[in-house]
Amino acid sequence: MNTFQELGLDEKILQALNDLGISKPTEIQQEAIPFLLKSDQDFIGLAQTGTGKTAAFGLPLLQLIEHDNTTCQAIVLSPTRELAQQIAEGLKSFAKYERKLKVECVYGGAPIMNQMKKLKSKPQVVVATPGRLVDLIKRKAIDIQHLRYLVLDEADEMLNMGFKEELNVILSSTPDDKSTWLFSATMPKIIRKMVDEYMHNPHEISVKSGVEVNKNISHQYMVVKMSDKAEAIKRLMDVETDLFGVLFCRTKIDTQNIADELSRAGYAAEALHGDLSQNQRDLVMRKFKDRAINVLVATDVAARGIDVSDITHVIHHKLPDELEFYTHRSGRTARAGKKGLSIALITKGERRRLDQIERILGIEFEKKMVPTGEEIAARRVEAWSEKVLNQEVVNLPQEFRDKVQESLAVLSKEELVDKLLAMECKQLNMSDSRDINENASHTRSDRSEDGRGSSRSTSHFKNFSINIGKIDSVSKTDVLNIIQEVSGIDSADIGRVEIQQKKAIVEINKKSSPSFAGKFTGFMFDDREIKVSDGGVYTEAPASRGKGRFGGKKSYGGGGGRRSGSDHNRRRDKPRRR
Structure with missing residues (x-):
């Protein structure tokens, strides 16, 4: 494997990488960096998320920028605000020792006037979401006439999210002699058509994902009817009292509906999806990071860029459309060497898809049963008794103790325990105690x-x-x-x-x-x-x-x-x- 120094990077960038503890280039970085440093040819890099694409385009981009030139020389397009911020922070950390180089990030859902003011500082590199960039271009708040590099990161995801029209506007408005670098996990026909229209004889490389499922993650599945999945989630939250996780749904409709149902039932859960305003998204994420909510119910796209430590569980309301999304989802847990749990709630008809994930990713799912109401009650009572047993007793006023002892003196030990237990059992939600497990065996x-x-x-x-x-x-x-x-x-x-x-x-x-x-x-x-x-x-x-x-x-x-x-x-x- 080549070192970053052998790839042709400058000393200041190498020093920044060393500070970040990054020493070995990934496959996409080994393939892309030397080519991009030496060639003006358009470039296509096909690689999955998580393979180091930000450094693959970011490091050569920062080296090629003319630092004394204060025009906007490079734009990096990203599908989501979170990913755009992540890219911008990455570029800034790579440019730590390049004092004259400025990177700014602009995105939808935030006050545009504030971002227009930031652009007046004349950053050489702008990271943007497509919709916001089009708004800024129309307002003539950004000068793209001197643009030398246009990077499209997660191109397939931008098109999946409906940014085709914005990408056409951006690609047709920027100078013809710019270099276009396109990075994507897949190359569907719609992207190939865009390449044919806007890129000139691009050099294309493709690398395997290189992404392995974290060995510290345990993979489980439970088989329930579609209509019982919300009930299964409630029971998991009842049993796992320390659960702090992300529940992934495939549609924003399911995301909001399930979050609402959990919240109405008294569970600490909130939704994160594309229909929320930026202020709403920020508030939800702040609550989650502060652990004011136990479960974040999110779509795959909305969850991009989320970096929250100590997530114990990832729950799949439905298996994702794309295979690599399972890796991305489950990778939210078991970080920093910790253990994590990934639980898929599947119907009988989804069992084959689970088999396919096992075969391709080389993992094994363990079948688990959704707890019954009686099992939940037993575990909750056990946890309650342990809590009482471990309750620390300090500085109790003697007058309170005397009054309570006098009041309860008529009760035997057994009667006192029964009454306390009865009070705790009233707190249990036992309205649905049926067995909701389905038999998933089939050939x-x-x-x-x-x-x-x-x-x-x-x-x-x-x-x-x-x-x-x-x-x-x-x-x-x-x-x-x-x-x-x-x-x-x-x-x-x-x-x-x-x-x-x-x-x-x-x-x-x-x-x-x-x-x-x-x-x-x-x-x-x-x-x-x-x-x-x-x-x-x-x-x-x-x-x-x-x-x-x-x-x-x-x-x-x-x-x-x-x-x-x-x-x-x-x-x-x-x-x-x-």
Whole structure:
């Protein structure tokens, strides 16, 4: 492995890296840094998050900048405010000994006038979110005519979040002779099209993630119905009294709904997602860091850039769309050599996806049971008795002691314990004490070709028509995910799915069918309302459901919709309430 010195970096940068304790370059850094230092050619670096991409582009960028030139020479684009701040802090730490070099960070959701004042200090490097940069360009608050370098970090995520229009504005407004460096975890067609339009003969490298799952993390799973997942989370919080964690959801709708349900039930939980204002986000994060809340309920995108130590648990309300997201999620715990726990709440239909994570990441999930109400009560009472036993007794006023002893003298020891225990049991929420665990055992032979159960009786199912079809470039898996996320019904209650040109025909268990269509009221898909109606006829034999969600990303309705300039208006590629 090459050293940073062998990669061609200046002494001041090497000194800063040494202060930071960074001594060995990662694979992406070894590949990118020497090329970027010596060539003006456009560049594409394909590597997963967590492989050291900030240093891969940041170190050569800081060295190439003319420090005596106070024009804006480089812009780094990032999908989220948290990631932008993280990049800016990283660049500043790398430039520790470069006194004349200034780095500023601008992002949506914060007062734009304050950021315009900062730009008047003439930073050579600006880290920005796309929407805010477009706002600043329109206000002529930033001069991009002398721009030499444009870096697009997490390009795929920016497009997933709906920044296509802003990226087009930025790429077309900046000088043609600039060098464009694009870093991305994946290279979908939409990015390839952007590359063809705006980049000139780019040099492309691709490195493996190099990211291993932390060995200090224990991986567990529990099998429950979709409708019982919130109850399972409550029970986990009841049993794990020291739980301090992040609960990941795939949609902001689920994120807010689950956080609201937990909060109404008296649990210390709050949501973090893209629909919150910047002030709301800052308040939630401050509460979490101060441990005023036990669980942060977040989407994958909203949780980017969060750096909170001592997180004990990561809980997956639903497995993520992208395989690497599981690594990123679980990596929030077990930091600084500590132990951590990652718990996936899955339905019976998600078991195969769990198998795939195990196989690809080389980890093993241990099956655990959701505690029953009786088990929770027993553990809580045990914890209460230990708390009483360990209660330190100091400086009790004698008059209080005398009065209490006189009042309780009529009780025997057993009677006193019974009364104290009765008081504690009143505090337990035992309104739902049923066993919510599901049996997840299955083999491939007991599944039909399209992934639905083969032993079911069609008489128990009813057909529905949904106005999403082949014209929308959706797969059966996409439709299944939409149905589960919006309606909350279990995968076992969904029968066959057929994708026709302009609609999808689905079978829904009759016990769930009366309320099925109504649950989609007000939900949008690609700027039109999802409509569900009774009936529908199968016209062809069901085909295979194809790849699982980890085989390749499918967005619900695309990521290129029109956005306003503010960055807290989030992605629209999932069904959302109008």
